[in-house]
Amino acid sequence: MSLTDTGTRIRVPHFVRGRLVWGEDTEYHSRDFGVPFVTPRLRLDELFEPRTVPGPAFDVPVSEIIDLLVETGRHLALDSNPYLQESLEMTARVSPLPRRVIENTYHRPGQFLTRRALEYRLERTFGGLDVLDGWVEHTDPDGNVSRVRAFPPRLVHMLAGNSPSGAMMSIADAALVKAVNVFKMPSADPFTTVAVLRTMADIAPDHPVLRSMSAVYWRGGDAQVEGVLYRSQYFDKLVAWGGGAAIESAAKYVAPGFQLISFDPKVSMAVIGREAFASEETLREVAELAATDATIYNQDACVAPRIIFVEGGIERADRFCALLCERLGMDRQFASAVGPKPPGDVREAVEGMRFLEPDYRIWGGYDGRGLVVRSPEPVDFHPTNKTVNVVPVDAMLDAAAHATVATQTVGVYPAHRKAELRDRLATAGVQRVVKLGSALKGSIGVPHDAMYPLHRMVHWVVDDDA
Known part of the structure; x- marks a missing residue:
């Protein structure tokens, strides 16, 4: 069956413990443009089994799970995967991102679904x-002996859109x-999750991993749904991505036995040293690096800097601002002009x-090409929306005073000066320091939002002989 129904509504299926479920029982609207879509009736009792029943994948060797993920990664090729192709068409109707950027994003799974990366x-x-x-x-x-296992958890995932x-x-x-x-799909993209699970189902239709997964939609904050699911009788933890209001709504369900793993709203910034002004060519290169970071998903990403601190006086800052504004209005792999x-x-x-x-001084305008203040x-x-605030500072360390626990990523130029900043930034609450221009890149196996997410997700259990 197709996702499309009529010219005005989109049919969104659920995926319930390995089964694809179609229906047109409930109508919702997408977050950004209010596009209507319909889903099957949500049957909460079908999403989980009692705690007395082990999860389907609890005793599946992790090597076998890696095999499945690697094979899935091979099949997540946009040019040959009909589910991703259909999902792309539908996502383009509800997302503020241009089709080209969404398409480029669909090419990313091959970067992290490899055996080497997963292991x-x-x-x-x-x-x-x-x-x-x-x-x-x-x-x-x-001399005390104990046995420890990272036991499989029961998780609700509130996905970002x-x-x-x-x-x-x-x-x-x-x-x-x-x-x-249980994956709660976002209204800004209620398609990709099911597309990936359908791909996995074609590879191994009765695999225990698939029978461990459900992807459904309900309107965020619906107490009739969340008041049931967000409870320790059924789940251990809520893995929540989202804006401030969504995280606050989820947090009220935290109770003994039900934890919140929160990837809450973050903002990022950049710090540019006096070395950027060594020559006009260098300054242009630095402006390009800063614009590359600031325009990630048209600035709708936590890693995209919104404030850039420039070491030097107003005159230097203004030279940088003019070049930055020019570079904000360019097409990039994950941004549009x-x-x-x-x-x-x-x-x-x-x-x-x-x-x-x-x-105060302003460059650019309100046409979506870029605005610098x-x-x-x-x-x-x-x-x-590609608006960047530039603040002159006397020294790079002065920028650290403006970092907080809500500051996720800090891009630094030149890269060798990260070392003089990182301890002060970490003291302020910053979670990640990178080379300017590489905010979207990242090493494998490093912390995210000041934690190792997989380590937080599992249920650590000890069998102690002491």
Whole structure:
């Protein structure tokens, strides 16, 4: 069956413990454009079994699960996968991202669904695969013997809607820890998760991993659904991605035995040293690196910097601002030359600053090609939709005073000066420091949001002889 129904509504199936379920019982609307879509009736009792019943994948060797994920990665090729092709068409109807950027995102699974990447990540997180497959014995300095297992959990995943790659990675994570899973699909992309699971079902239709997974949709905050699912009688943890309101709504369900693993809203920034002004050519290169980071998914990504601190005076900052504004309006792999226009509150705030020159200065406009605001302190509005706030500082360390626990990624130029910043940034709460221009890149097996997510997901159990 096809996702499309009529010219105005989209049919969105559920995937329930290995079965594809179609229906048109409930109508919803997408987050950004209000596009209507219909789903089957949500039957909560079908999403899980009692805790007295082990999950289907609890005793499946992790090596076998890696085999399945690697084979799935091979089949997630957009040019030959009909589910991804159909999902692309539907996502393009509901997402503010241009079709070209969504298409490029669908080519990403091959980067992390490889045997080398998956095994390395598990080694970095758990020190080996044995603790996932069984009870690993240890003897402490006093001679006491214990056995520890990273036991498979029961998880509800509240997926993010700003990039299809999030759904793909969440499925891989859920499989690696052998969890019983319910994925709450986002209204901004209720398609990718099921497309990946349908691909897995074609490869191994009765695999225990598939029977451990359900992907369904309900409107976020629906107490009739969440009041049932978000309980320790059925699940151990809620793995939540989302905006502030969504995380706050989810957090109220935290109780003994039911934990929240929160990938809550973050903002990122960049710090540029005086070395950028060594020559006009160098400054242009630095402006390009900064624009590459700032426009990731048209700035609808936590890793995209919204504030850039420039070491030096106003004159240097203004030279950088002019070049940065020019580079914001370029097509890139994960950004478009013309993105969504800045919202009304941003336009209103910026217009008010025009009366404060020369302390404030503005480059660009409100057409979605890019907007740069230079100010003596960080602005009090949230820069978004390719809006960047540039703040001159006397020294790079001064920028650390503006970092908080909500600051995720900090891009630094030149790269060798990361070392003088990272401890101060970490003290402020920053979770990641990178070379300017590489915010979307990342090493395998490193922490995310100040934790090793897989390590948090599992249920650590000890059999102690002491």
